[in-house]
Amino acid sequence: MFKALQLNKAEAGFSAAVVELEDAQLPAGDVLARIEHSTLNYKDALAITNKGPVVRAWPMVAGIDGAGTVLESTHPKWKAGDRFVHNGWGLGETRWGLLSGHARLQGDWLVALPAAFTTRQAMAIGTAGYTAMLCVLALEQHGAKPGDGEVLVTGATGGVGSVATAILGRLGYKVVAATGKTSEAAYLQKLGASSVIDRAELAAPGKPLQKERWAAVVDPVGSHTLANASAQTRYGGVVAACGLAQGADFPATVMPFILRGITLAGIDSVMAPLARRQLAWDRLARDLDPALLETITTEISLEQAPARAADLLAGQVRGRLVVTIA
Numbered sequence: 001m002f003k004a005l006q007l008n009k010a011e012a013g014f015s016a017a018v019v020e021l022e023d024a025q026l027p028a029g030d031v032l033a034r035i036e037h038s039t040l041n042y043k044d045a046l047a048i049t050n051k052g053p054v055v056r057a058w059p060m061v062a063g064i065d066g067a068g069t070v071l072e073s074t075h076p077k078w079k080a081g082d083r084f085v086h087n088g089w090g091l092g093e094t095r096w097g098l099l100s101g102h103a104r105l106q107g108d109w110l111v112a113l114p115a116a117f118t119t120r121q122a123m124a125i126g127t128a129g130y131t132a133m134l135c136v137l138a139l140e141q142h143g144a145k146p147g148d149g150e151v152l153v154t155g156a157t158g159g160v161g162s163v164a165t166a167i168l169g170r171l172g173y174k175v176v177a178a179t180g181k182t183s184e185a186a187y188l189q190k191l192g193a194s195s196v197i198d199r200a201e202l203a204a205p206g207k208p209l210q211k212e213r214w215a216a217v218v219d220p221v222g223s224h225t226l227a228n229a230s231a232q233t234r235y236g237g238v239v240a241a242c243g244l245a246q247g248a249d250f251p252a253t254v255m256p257f258i259l260r261g262i263t264l265a266g267i268d269s270v271m272a273p274l275a276r277r278q279l280a281w282d283r284l285a286r287d288l289d290p291a292l293l294e295t296i297t298t299e300i301s302l303e304q305a306p307a308r309a310a311d312l313l314a315g316q317v318r319g320r321l322v323v324t325i326a
């Protein structure tokens with residue numbers, strides 16, 4: 001028997017509850033694994049509170065993210081005792097997820113856990129942190145370099161924003177962190193921000209072209225924030241768009257693209273190919289200070305997950321929530 005956070009939709013309505021399950025109830029897969037740590041991402045919070053159309057099949061075990069150890073495997077690449085990290089590919093959406101003591105998984109989709117990380121550290125990074133690294137890879141791919149000038153990170157005290165700030169700071173970029181929690185300036189500076197601005201400066205409708213400031217941008221916020229950040233990006237700069245915390249709209253014009261040659265790089269973590277995932281995790285092992293990871297992490301239990309999911313959507317969480325399962 002193991003514990004899992006199960007979501008259900010029945011005549012009585014939606015429910016999210018910790019239940020006890022057996023291996024025999026798990027769906028098919030060529031790897032049976034023990035999940036030691038999971039986490040709450042924005043998407044998990046939407047699913048667990050039923051605030052967004054994340055879950056496509058009921059009942060669903062929640063959790064788009066997990067790290068653990070292989071118990072049994074018929075997959076050629078995996079054997080009992082191997083440690084892995086796993087996210088996306090419909091986990092917690094169309095396939096039972098990893099806020100669960102055990103899971104049966106597809107070996108083709110697992111990523112070997114870098115030796116540098118414990119399963120707890122891997123989930124302190126989680127989808128949010130791995131997405132932050134995908135953003136940094138996109139900035140580099142489009143030519144961004146430390147020394148180019150200021151790099152804007154929006155949603156900076158959130159999961160993506162905290163990890164992006166820590167990576168870019170360590171790589172030597174001059175990070176400007178935009179946040180609604182200006183009382184957290186010391187936290188953001190500890191992570192690696194050179195300065196902190198109030199997100200209100202970016203949140204309202206703005207002009208199509210504004211004073212050039214950012215050499216590059218990491219944006220998990222979307223909407224007017226993304227439009228203003230793009231309008232303030234310097235000639236030839238790059239903006240990595242990965243989220244919608246303010247909104248899914250993009251109320252912008254083509255002006256920054258056709259007059260300043262800026263690049264908008266879209267970031268998807270869910271269906272990213274295995275080689276890109278492995279690269280991102282290898283770079284996280286190299287470019288993220290483990291001591292800073294501890295600074296951004298709060299550990300919670302499976303039972304606390306529903307309440308903390310509501311807090312996360314209400315913007316009351318700083319950094320990353322790790323769920324300890326084993």
Ligand SMILES: NC(=O)c1ccc[n+]([C@@H]2O[C@H](COP(=O)([O-])OP(=O)(O)OC[C@H]3O[C@@H](n4cnc5c(N)ncnc54)[C@H](OP(=O)(O)O)[C@@H]3O)[C@@H](O)[C@H]2O)c1
Binds near residue numbers: 243244
């Ligand atoms: N593309 C992908 O594959 C991918 C992967 C992971 C996440 N995401 C998306 O990235 C976004 C962030 O995810 P996360 O896990 O980092 O979530 P999170 O921990 O909740 O962080 C989001 C942050 O955005 C800021 N924010 C919240 N509401 C806002 C608003 N109305 N206007 C402006 N800023 C606001 C807050 O930071 P401050 O308080 O510091 O302002 C908040 O902490 C989500 O939209 C998520 O769906 C996408």
